[in-house]
Amino acid sequence: MNDDVLTFGIEEEFFVVDRDGRLSQTGDAVVDAADEEEGELQQELTRSQAESATGICTTHDEAEHQLTTLRAELARSAAHRGCRLLPSGCAPLSETALPAITPNPRYERMAEHFGATARTSHTCGCHVHIAIPDRETGIRVINHIRPFLPALLTVTANSAICDGYDTGYASWRYQQWNRWPSAGSPPLFASLDHYDGIVDAWLRAGAILDRAMVYWDVRLSEKQPTVEFRFADVAATPGEAVLLGVLIRGLVGTILASEGRPADLSNEVLRAQIWRASREGVSGRCPHFRTGDLAPASDVLDDVVTFAAGALDETGDLDFVRDGYARLVAGGSGADRQRARFEKRRRAEDVVDLLAGRPGFRRSPAG
Numbered sequence: 001m002n003d004d005v006l007t008f009g010i011e012e013e014f015f016v017v018d019r020d021g022r023l024s025q026t027g028d029a030v031v032d033a034a035d036e037e038e039g040e041l042q043q044e045l046t047r048s049q050a051e052s053a054t055g056i057c058t059t060h061d062e063a064e065h066q067l068t069t070l071r072a073e074l075a076r077s078a079a080h081r082g083c084r085l086l087p088s089g090c091a092p093l094s095e096t097a098l099p100a101i102t103p104n105p106r107y108e109r110m111a112e113h114f115g116a117t118a119r120t121s122h123t124c125g126c127h128v129h130i131a132i133p134d135r136e137t138g139i140r141v142i143n144h145i146r147p148f149l150p151a152l153l154t155v156t157a158n159s160a161i162c163d164g165y166d167t168g169y170a171s172w173r174y175q176q177w178n179r180w181p182s183a184g185s186p187p188l189f190a191s192l193d194h195y196d197g198i199v200d201a202w203l204r205a206g207a208i209l210d211r212a213m214v215y216w217d218v219r220l221s222e223k224q225p226t227v228e229f230r231f232a233d234v235a236a237t238p239g240e241a242v243l244l245g246v247l248i249r250g251l252v253g254t255i256l257a258s259e260g261r262p263a264d265l266s267n268e269v270l271r272a273q274i275w276r277a278s279r280e281g282v283s284g285r286c287p288h289f290r291t292g293d294l295a296p297a298s299d300v301l302d303d304v305v306t307f308a309a310g311a312l313d314e315t316g317d318l319d320f321v322r323d324g325y326a327r328l329v330a331g332g333s334g335a336d337r338q339r340a341r342f343e344k345r346r347r348a349e350d351v352v353d354l355l356a357g358r359p360g361f362r363r364s365p366a367g
Helices: 027-033 060-080 105-114 116-120 135-155 172-177 192-205 238-256 267-283 297-307 309-314 318-331 334-345 348-356
Strands: 008-018 040-043 049-053 083-086 125-131 218-220 226-233 285-287 294-296
Touching (some): 008 027, 027 060, 040 060, 049 060, 060 238, 083 348, 105 116, 125 238, 135 192, 135 226, 135 285, 172 267, 238 297, 238 309, 238 318, 267 334, 285 297, 334 348
Antiparallel strands (some): 008 083, 040 049, 125 226, 218 226, 285 294
């Protein structure tokens, strides 16, 4: 691996549920009581959630070790309170009350300003950060990677069962999350000024309260010198999260090493393509990043891996990604496994047990 390797980090959001699988209001306490030997643990918008973040990683082994350790520590802290950690994009069981907001001034202001959007867009995602030298480079990455977003979404799709029923989507979380006014696929930016101009207009309109509320599927991070990918469901397992992370890194490395203009893909078309990917996931069909035509998602992902193979080989990730991709296609995504378990008895509680029973950090088809 060369010295100029792109570093990356992964953030994961989780539900904290009680023994019956219902949302608990102890997420903030679970985070506060957990140890942070590696990475970072954080409170989230609602008290039924917890978040983890790796440190800066250079290898897939390092990232998977940190994610596994962080999940285990959160699960241990939750178990001490009679709860379980649930890696799912949406809560599988129906709830009788809205989740409580974490007592934090920013979160409370968001809840008051955005009303039901803040309380009902209750989802858990996986965010991948890729280091960049400057914001202009970040705009270049965003513009070039847009056509790949539908295929990438299928990798960790993990929210088929929500509110006690089969939603018919692989990633129902993606549909729920897009109710925020600043969420969704990013447009093709003419420049960094174009990006900042949209954000400034959102602030003036009150559509966001601060720049941290820019929720595009891919955005420039306000805290780190990174491009942040925010479209994905939290993965069922760390191996699948790392598969997504290093595949994104490979694409970014390929983009930075290449010349040429980004695809002239309108946001209206991209939004429709991502909708299709969220509907069918890795076991269905997905628009191809070159043509926009529907093809089996497994074939599209195979072409994504081929496209990024040179960069993946340079970082030592190619065999890991090929193996993980093959296991994902053979075993299905988290959404496929949720649906298969649900169909046996039509009980969402069984889905909770599948995801959180052991306590949700078993090695995956991706790892």
